Amino acid sequence: RALATHQPRLSLRHGTSEGSATDPSPAASAGRALYRRRATMSRLALLMAATGARKMLQDDSMIPLGSTTALVCEASDAGDNMALVADGLSGDTDWPHGHLKPIVTVGETDPNTGVTITGVPDGMGPYLLDEDTVRLVFQSESYGPLTAYETYTYTVNDGVKFTGSHLYGVDMDRSKLGEFMSNDVPASDMIKQAVNMIETVYNANGELVVKRNPDGPTTTGAFDSAVDVAGNYVLEAMPTEADWHYMSMCSSHMAPKHQWGEGMGFVDDVYLTVEEWTNYDPNATAFIGLPMHAVDVATKTAYTT
Structure with missing residues (x-):
């Protein structure tokens, strides 16, 4: 599926992506720190979508449509290596046949139409x-x-x-x-x-x-x-x-x-x-x-x- 999907489970990746789950660089650490804030916003968006709330999220907590760059899907050689799993980050992206990017991710909202995926x-x-x-x-x-x-x-x-x-x-x-x-x-x-x-x-x-x-x-x-x-x-x-x-x-x-x-x-x-x-x-x-x-x-x- 070309669309990145996110179910309301805390162990799945969602939100921003800078670096990878195993990347120890300062940029990756900063990305993970930023994600912890975004993860809370993500869960709020999912909760509102699930419980039927129609009002828009506040601007500082809404996840705009198409803004998520992390991927839920992984290359098949990831196997059961849990070291590749980190909230908010892509896992194994060593695709054998090309490159993948998400278009929209569940929990994102169009701020103009109010539609939440x-x-x-x-x-x-x-x-x-x-x-x-x-x-x-x-x-x-x-x-x-x-x-x-x-x-x-x-x-x-x-x-x-x-x-x-x-x-x-x-x-x-x-x-x-x-x-x-x-x-x-x-x-x-x-x-x-x-x-x-x-x-x-x-x-x-x-x-x-x-x-x-x-x-x-x-x-x-x-x-x-x-x-x-x-x-x-x-x-x-x-x-x-x-x-x-x-x-x-x-x-x-x-x-x-x-x-x-x-x-x-x-x-x-x-x-x-x-x-x-x-x-x-x-x-x-x-x-x-x-x-x-x-x-x-x-x-x-x-x-x-």
């Missing part, structure tokens, strides 16, 4: 937003209340709140992206903004998804993966700050317009994704199951199929 980034697909901008679309695998933390909510259909997996778009300067791997400049220099890519949601019946009825079945406009055929909520846990949640999106694919040539493929740019798994109430019956979703990225509309 959550989950486990997966299913990436770039396309030209305009002649000067490349938009990278990816989803964030997240399991919501069925495992541990709920991601912060986002609103669709003029008031319906979702948690769980998000679908993000990160816009990058096209010319700077072309030079990104040939310099040491962080991705923040080329990133223009991050946005949520789902604003309208239709269920498998072609109905606009509505707010969940807390007192009984949602008979019209229910979100399919969470209900039975009558609209009763059938998952083993409910979101605490949202109506519905996308269950761990996975196996996603960006299908650009006319992907295989003129007149072949979709007539629009479409992002395809699927909800991966769920846990149902053991007493539930006649549940609908996990659907697929096709997202028209131009209109930010998700269609359940």
Whole structure:
């Protein structure tokens, strides 16, 4: 995965990177000291993303989008050598076939749009937003209340709140992206903004998804993966700050317009994704199951199929 990812565990690397975990130089020591401060900021950002807090972090504690240069991934010859592991620093970066740089890291925030990157980034697909901008679309695998933390909510259909997996778009300067791997400049220099890519949601019946009825079945406009055929909520846990949640999106694919040539493929740019798994109430019956979703990225509309 080309995106650096960071889970809310204190042993994983995140934040700034100067030197390596085994580098005893003054520069590396200074980098580690600086990281201890940044690590606290990182954990705060992750906690806010997990618990659903929407307010922006203060300027002195926010991790700007694309500013992290440390890598979570390592070269395979690192093995189980724990001496290479240090909070906030890259580990073994002796890649056999080239160079890696992170574009965005979980916990970072766009200070202008308020979008914070959550989950486990997966299913990436770039396309030209305009002649000067490349938009990278990816989803964030997240399991919501069925495992541990709920991601912060986002609103669709003029008031319906979702948690769980998000679908993000990160816009990058096209010319700077072309030079990104040939310099040491962080991705923040080329990133223009991050946005949520789902604003309208239709269920498998072609109905606009509505707010969940807390007192009984949602008979019209229910979100399919969470209900039975009558609209009763059938998952083993409910979101605490949202109506519905996308269950761990996975196996996603960006299908650009006319992907295989003129007149072949979709007539629009479409992002395809699927909800991966769920846990149902053991007493539930006649549940609908996990659907697929096709997202028209131009209109930010998700269609359940």
